[in-house]
Amino acid sequence: MKINISKIIIFSFVIFCLFVFQKGLKIDNSYDTKSLIGNKISKFQLSEINIHDLYISEEDLKKNKFTLINFFASWCAPCRAEHKYLVKLSSENNEIKIIGINFKDKKDNAINFLKELGNPYNFVGKDLDGKISIVFGVYGIPESIIVNSDLTIIKKIIGPIDQIQYNEILSTIQ
Amino acid sequence: MKIKFIIIITYILIEASANSSGSRTKLLDIYQNLRCLVCQGQSIADSNSDFATTIKLVVQDQFNEGKDEDEIYKFLTSKYGEWIVYKPIFNKNNFLLWTLPYAVLIFGAFIIFLLIRKTKHNKVN
Numbered sequence: 001m002k003i004n005i006s007k008i009i010i011f012s013f014v015i016f017c018l019f020v021f022q023k024g025l026k027i028d029n030s031y032d033t034k035s036l037i038g039n040k041i042s043k044f045q046l047s048e049i050n051i052h053d054l055y056i057s058e059e060d061l062k063k064n065k066f067t068l069i070n071f072f073a074s075w076c077a078p079c080r081a082e083h084k085y086l087v088k089l090s091s092e093n094n095e096i097k098i099i100g101i102n103f104k105d106k107k108d109n110a111i112n113f114l115k116e117l118g119n120p121y122n123f124v125g126k127d128l129d130g131k132i133s134i135v136f137g138v139y140g141i142p143e144s145i146i147v148n149s150d151l152t153i154i155k156k157i158i159g160p161i162d163q164i165q166y167n168e169i170l171s172t173i174q
Numbered sequence: 175m176k177i178k179f180i181i182i183i184t185y186i187l188i189e190a191s192a193n194s195s196g197s198r199t200k201l202l203d204i205y206q207n208l209r210c211l212v213c214q215g216q217s218i219a220d221s222n223s224d225f226a227t228t229i230k231l232v233v234q235d236q237f238n239e240g241k242d243e244d245e246i247y248k249f250l251t252s253k254y255g256e257w258i259v260y261k262p263i264f265n266k267n268n269f270l271l272w273t274l275p276y277a278v279l280i281f282g283a284f285i286i287f288l289l290i291r292k293t294k295h296n297k298v299n
Contacts, residue, residue, distance in 0.1 A: 031211065031257055039252075104224065130228035131235070137253035139211045139225050 032158050033137045040151045044135050046125035049102055049110060056099070056123055062149055066096040066173045070121070071133055071141045073105040074113035079142045082160035083117045089166065090120035095173050096146070100124040103133055103141050146172060197237070204233055204243055207260050208250065217260065 041058055048054040061067045070086060072079040090098050100121035102110045107126070114124070127133055136145055146155040146169065155172050157165050205219035212225045218233075229250070236246050250258050262268050 031255075033254060035255055036253070129231055130224065131232055134228055134232045134250075134253060139254065 033139065034156050034158070036137050036145075037153050037156055039153055041145070041147055041153060042135050044132055046099075046101065046123075046127070046132060049107060049124045049126045056125065058151055061099075061147060061151060064097040065149055066154075067147050068096055068098045068169070069101060069136065069145045069147065070098060071101045071103045071127075071136075071138050071143045072113075073103045073141055074109035075105065076103075076141050078160035080113075080117065082142055082162070083120070085161040085163070085166045086120040087118040089169065090122075093170070093173070096169075097122045101132060102126050103138075104128065104130050200243070201234065201237060204237070204246060205230060207247075208233075209258050209260055211254060211258065 041061075043058055045055050045057045048056075068086075068089070072083075086098060089096065098121050100123070102124060104127065110124070110126075114121075125132075133139075133141075133143075136143075140158070142160050144155075144157040144161060145153055146157075148154055155169065157169075161169070202219060206217050208218040208229060210216045210218050210221040210223060210226045210229075213221045213223055216226075218226045218229050232250075233246055236249065241249075247259050247263065251263065256262060262271065264272050
């Protein structure tokens with residue numbers, strides 16, 4: 001029996017295409033940066049919003065069991081919505097320190113924001129041009145990152161913290 | 175002497191201008207290969223969004239520090255995943271994407287070679 005090579009090649013190619021297509025359909029195409037969980041944070045230096053020569057760096061975070069790094073701005077409406085959960089977290093839990101990074105904001109507006117809604121942060125830093133947000137893989141605010149004392153990211157919350165996220169934070173740090 | 179001086183100054187100015195233009199082109203190439211994650215179908219080069227503006231600043235900083243294109247892509251993919259670059263970096267998940275066109279090309283050339291040889295052989299017979 002003569003085997004037709006070209007037919008075998010075409011048949012194999014069709015099977016290959018179907019296989020790739022079927023695999024492709026199963027791939028999750030939604031994008032976020034949660035893949036950073038398990039990675040260590042990079043080196044950074046953050047200047048305090050009020051005191052120009054006061055800085056913190058990743059070395060300071062090693063002293064905390066857990067640190068929540070929250071990116072916020074006074075002009076960001078979802079930041080306003082999540083703020084009560086940060087205030088609650090700071091008042092009800094001593095296990096976690098909260099660092100606020102004020103993102104592309106005016107100093108006076110940020111201070112008024114914290115006066116109005118309360119200040120849950122152990123340190124408020126400024127990121128005027130947004131460069132620090134890139135170090136943390138942030139692409140929109142609000143965004144929160146929880147790191148442990150090894151500086152490993154253990155949770156990333158993209159978008160505002162709500163009651164569900166709040167409960168998840170508590171279970172993460174327990 | 176005066177003419178020599180003018181020639182040297184002109185040469186320095188042309189060199190400086192060419193370098194600056196080369197840097198701008200290189201930066202633009204990098205921006206064009208970076209996806210704006212908060213825009214629809216736009217590169218960092220095409221977008222004026224907050225995110226694109228910040229990425230441009232970071233790329234400029236790293237470029238001025240002397241980092242090459244690959245180092246900049248490596249930094250950004252470590253923060254945002256491979257999705258941020260339009261041209262995927264060669265790895266085990268996409269090796270077919272990179273190698274298959276060449277394999278098909280070589281296979282096609284081999285088939286053509288066989289066909290030509292067969293035709294010549296038939297003619298001789």
